[in-house]
Amino acid sequence: MPTPRPLSPSDYKPVIARVDHWWGGRPMQALLPRLFFEHFRRTSFAVGASDAIEAFLIGFVSQTDSRIAYIHFVGVDPARRGGGLGRMLYEHFFDVVRALGCEEAHSITSPANSGSIAFHRKMGFELEPGTGQVDGVPVQLHHAGPGQHRVRFRKMIVAA
Template sequence: MTDDVRLRAAEPGDYDRIAPVVDDWWGRPIQGGLPRLFLDHFHRTSLVAEDGDALAGFLVGFLSPSVPDAAYIHFVGVHPGRRGGGLARRLYRGFFDLAAADGRTRVRAITSPLNHGSIAFHRAMGFAVQGPVPDYDGPSTDRVVFELRLDAG
């Protein structure tokens, strides 16, 4: 259950709590995909989930500065012991509320075609799924692209 977990806006200093755990939470080296700049510059649009003082999860997202109706979820993590209890859904819904309050009508995200768990999660959340899109992130770097219309639900 996630009732004992509180969500709050991230702060730049949260990077120092998040960066050391992401490789363990994913079970592979992934920290390079989350440089400090995301929490330095997008902390107001990112969320941290805490159980007391313990980090339970996080979502790093931002409102697109170039696409006025879009928001983007870049990185989401839930402590392995907290998975399956709805915390990722709470983080996403919190971000949806934040994006909608700013007039955004679309939320986008991407993942690797091999990340079947992420693809299933995004489908269950109501995202449209496109791809894999060949060379999306450069040569031989295919991605699955997700988009959710906030005004559709």
């Protein structure tokens, strides 16, 4: 298994060039401003050289509650999926933020992203109770704007 390295500003262009394709054609670029590649490097990671990036994770420690770590984005090249890169990036992130004092990890996804929901379940995340349901999945209705429902995930990363 490769070792993740800190995300770099030089990863911005190659990630932006790939991200819509990696998300099955959904327009994702606007959710990844360059600032994540410049100011979140302590808790954001990539696998592979910038010109051959295989996977990346963008996360941070909550500025509001330092016990909480938040994963904003994780993506694996479709050709490399199912080989443990996503799990490895999450576990690396958990190790780093645990050392920074975090006790739980949070993330969200779209209810249409069944792969992400399955992945988070496999990674031990709980789905937070929602204000509604989409296809039997609890969601926070209108979480990201009108009609933009989201599934919220939470996982304890320290022993209870």
